Structures are given as C-alpha cells and as structure tokens.
Amino acid sequence: MDLIASREGRLGRILLNRPQALNTLTLPMVREFRRALDDFGRDASVCAVLVTGAGDRGLCAGGDVRILYELEPSHKRLFADFWREEYELNARIASFPKPYVAIMDGVVMGGGVGISAHGNRRVVTERSRVAMPEVGIGFFPDVGATWLLSRAREIGAYLALSATSVAAADAIEAGLADVLIHAEDIQPLIDRLATIQDGADVDVALRRLARHPGSGRLSLHRRLLAEATAYEKVDDVIAAFEREGSEFSLRAAEDIGAKSPTALKATRALLLRAAGAPDVETCLTNEFKAACRMLATHDLYEGIRAAIIDKDRRPSWSPDRLDAVSDETVEDILGGDDTPLPTFKSWDQTPYSAWRGSFASR
Known part of the structure; x- marks a missing residue:
C-alpha cells in the first residue's frame, strides 16, 4: 500500500509509503489521505494526527509528475483531477480542527510542502531540505504555496523564483515550519505521541524535544x-x-x-x-x-x-x-x-x- 492509515492509542497516523519514489503523491494516495484525514477529524477518540514518510530520504518529494509526462496527449487533462483533489486536501489540512503533526524530515518539496506546511504543528530536523522547485x-x-510564500515576504519571493531549497532554520523563519528536533528524536517523539490523552499532550511532547534552530542562512x-x-x-x-x-x-x-x-x-x-x-x-x-x-x-x-x-x-x-x-x-x-x-x-x-x-x- 502506498499510503497507510492507522491508530496508535488516541493518535491517528498517516504514512506515505513509496520510499522508492521518495514518497511522491499519486491520485489514489491523495484520495486515501483525504479519507483518513476526514475519518480522524470526525472521530472524537482521536486527539491528533501524525504524518510521516517511509524511508530515511524524506517526507515527500511532491506529486508524481512523471505520470503527467507519460500520459497520452488526449489524456493530459486528467491531471487536472489530481490537482483538484490535491488542492482540496491542502485546504482540508489548513483548517484541520485537531493537532496535525507533520514530520518534515529529509526532502520536502512541492506537494510534500502542501501536506505538511499547511498543518498546525510542523516539525523539521537537521536533515530537512524544504523547497518549492x-x-x-x-x-x-502550487498546493497553496503562493499563500504561504507571499506571507514569508522577501524570503518567500526568493524561494518561489529561485526554487532554492532551505534547511530547518530558514524553513522556520519563512513560516513553513514551527519546531526543530534532532532526527534521532523522531522515534521518541512518535512514542510519546502514541500515549497522548488530549491535544495539549502534543505540545508537551514537542517542547520536551525542541531544539533552538539558530539563524538561517537567508x-x-x-x-x-x-x-x-x-x-x-x-x-x-x-x-x-x-x-x-x-x-x-x-x-x-x-x-x-x-x-x-x-x-x-x-x-x-x-x-x-x-x-x-x-x-x-x-x-x-x-x-x-x-x-x-x-x-x-x-x-x-x-x-x-x-x-x-x-x-x-x-x-x-x-x-x-x-x-x-x-x-x-x-x-x-x-x-x-x-x-x-x-x-x-x-x-x-x-x-x-x-x-x-x-x-x-x-
């Protein structure tokens, strides 16, 4: 399965499971993501949602645009269906009513930014490389990045026009992430989140592992x-x-x-x-x-x-x-x-x- 939704205690989990393709998104994955998010949002026993990517290379490298390139010319318009449902998912994430924790470890680009940076608890590590290329x-x-980057002012405009990737500190300064933790603390964070009893426990877990990001290069x-x-x-x-x-x-x-x-x-x-x-x-x-x-x-x-x-x-x-x-x-x-x-x-x-x-x- 390219996307796995599961429960650990009162935590809803969404795992992007295409490590061989850097967890790039396909239309079936977007649809399953939306179904899982809606289920977790409606379920009163779920206190928070955690989004992670399989493998150690990154959360998500974006939408699988190779599919667009390989479509027959008469079928190119079908990719509009992918964008429509992906953008609807991005908006759903931006207004999610519970703590939404996205682990932005490794490569986070394009559609990967869309499923993470619109969340309300966005976690980067020393391995993070965030970009809209x-x-x-x-x-x-796209994926709502014009909203995010326009509010990051000069840094946002530079990132949009240059396609430059940035590390954790710059991602935080640009408003694309909230908190830095060490990559070695990802599993301890997941273990803590699996024991939460309410939404406030999410913030306690994050604060215990948070590190000062320092100043970004930009x-x-x-x-x-x-x-x-x-x-x-x-x-x-x-x-x-x-x-x-x-x-x-x-x-x-x-x-x-x-x-x-x-x-x-x-x-x-x-x-x-x-x-x-x-x-x-x-x-x-x-x-x-x-x-x-x-x-x-x-x-x-x-x-x-x-x-x-x-x-x-x-x-x-x-x-x-x-x-x-x-x-x-x-x-x-x-x-x-x-x-x-x-x-x-x-x-x-x-x-x-x-x-x-x-x-x-x-």
Whole structure:
C-alpha cells in the first residue's frame, strides 16, 4: 500500500509509503489521505494526527509528475483531477480542527510542502531540505504555496523564483515550519505521541524535544532580498541582484535567470495576487486555474523532461527570454479555462488552537 492509515492509542497516523519514489503523491494516495484525514477529524477518540514518510530520504518529494509526462496527449487533462483533489486536501489540512503533526524530515518539496506546511504543528530536523522547485520544471509553486510564500515576504519571493531549497532554520523563519528536533528524536517523539490523552499532550511532547534552530542562512541576506524582491517585474528582481554584486546575489540572479521565463512571470503574478487574498482557498483556486492553463504550455513538459525523464538538466524554454513573455500570456494563464474548480468544505468543529512559530524564539 502506498499510503497507510492507522491508530496508535488516541493518535491517528498517516504514512506515505513509496520510499522508492521518495514518497511522491499519486491520485489514489491523495484520495486515501483525504479519507483518513476526514475519518480522524470526525472521530472524537482521536486527539491528533501524525504524518510521516517511509524511508530515511524524506517526507515527500511532491506529486508524481512523471505520470503527467507519460500520459497520452488526449489524456493530459486528467491531471487536472489530481490537482483538484490535491488542492482540496491542502485546504482540508489548513483548517484541520485537531493537532496535525507533520514530520518534515529529509526532502520536502512541492506537494510534500502542501501536506505538511499547511498543518498546525510542523516539525523539521537537521536533515530537512524544504523547497518549492516548480519554476525549474516550467510550472509555479502550487498546493497553496503562493499563500504561504507571499506571507514569508522577501524570503518567500526568493524561494518561489529561485526554487532554492532551505534547511530547518530558514524553513522556520519563512513560516513553513514551527519546531526543530534532532532526527534521532523522531522515534521518541512518535512514542510519546502514541500515549497522548488530549491535544495539549502534543505540545508537551514537542517542547520536551525542541531544539533552538539558530539563524538561517537567508537571514544574513534579508535586506538584500527585501530590496531585490520589492520589484514587481522579474526582470527588475534579477537586475537588482546583479547590481548588488556579492557572491550570493550573483548566484541568486543566475538561479532565477535559468528558470522558465513563462513560469517565472506566472509565479510573480500569482504571488502578487496571493498577497491580497483573504484565505488559502482563494489562492488554491487561483493556482488551479493557472495549473489547468499550464497544461497547454511547452515549458511544463520540457521542464519535466530535463529534470526527471532524461535528467540532462538542460531545458530548452520557449520563449527563452522574459521580455518575450507578454502580459497577455500571463493574464491568459491566470484566467484559467472551463475546467470545474475545486470545492472546499469547512470542518464542523472549531479548529484546535494553532500556534505556528512559537518554538522559533526558544
């Protein structure tokens, strides 16, 4: 089974069980995840939910986009079903009414961020590498990441446009995680959670094992990131990094400039919209519209080919320059099409108090 739902005492457990594929998500896994989460949410005897990934390489490397690449052209639209149900799951997690503990150990990317960073108790380790790398495959940060990253301000914009992965401290500073524990303490934490009697016991267990994350690498460059990402146009963001001239800024300019021009412009526009959005559901709806339109773009398939299929890391973007991507093209992508939109259902219960970030100052 690619996803295993189980009970340990009053703890509901969801295990992603595709270690050979870095626990990448498929549509059946998303559906089983949703069923398990709904069951745990309604069951009064369940006090909390724990999400983990099988193996020692990571929680989840995202959605299995290899499937999209291998679909027959006439069947590509079927991938919209995956996105719709995945985004509905992301929204369900964001409003889950009980403690939702996600162990973000190892690689946590794309859809892996969606099933973890929207939770209310997000745990990283010294092995964590967190990223939204979608612009590198001709796509954009989705799974509600435009909501998360737009609220991480300059760090969020940089992560979205550069596809850079970050370690635990930066993930916490960016608001993508809450608490750092040592990887060797994962099993002791699971053992403690298996004995909880109410939701408050979850926080006690986390505090006993929490470690101070220290300052992240990106905190050294916050002023530069703020100045560069203050520009609305991606061209101007890159130019600002180039002008500053430090090793970090030149690398940032190079990293961003190597990504899909179409994806970069769509990402920037989605982030700007997300900054004024009232809730994550609005961002997920905007992302779904754009995702469906991106199915018709060259860069999505070329990016998947270069990164995942052939692994030559040499995508040939079309257009290959930012100034060749018109504002009309971006508006067309954001406008979506006639594909049925996701539907978001609220929980009957009042959400358990969420305290994101309370460990960051320890």
